[in-house]
Amino acid sequence: MAKRSRKQRRRFARKKGQEFKAAVRGEGKRPKARNPMVMALILRNGSGSHGDARKAASKVACRKKVREDD
Numbered sequence: 001m002a003k004r005s006r007k008q009r010r011r012f013a014r015k016k017g018q019e020f021k022a023a024v025r026g027e028g029k030r031p032k033a034r035n036p037m038v039m040a041l042i043l044r045n046g047s048g049s050h051g052d053a054r055k056a057a058s059k060v061a062c063r064k065k066v067r068e069d070d
Contacts, residue, residue: 004012022028 019028020031023030
């Protein structure tokens with residue numbers, strides 16, 4: 001996925017804000033309701049984040065100190 005430019009990010013955020021305000025007023029489409037059971041699973045405490053092992057390994061590999069072999 002390509003990264004958006006700063007201008008595009010601002011424009012998209014402004015559009016989302018306008019859509020949200022219109023939905024609050026009762027105009028336009030309403031935001032979808034979330035499943036309460038899914039939200040409970042997402043927001044519960046205890047297990048924490050397991051992370052992405054492949055991403056972590058790549059990050060460590062790209063940021064190791066460089067040694068010069070003399």
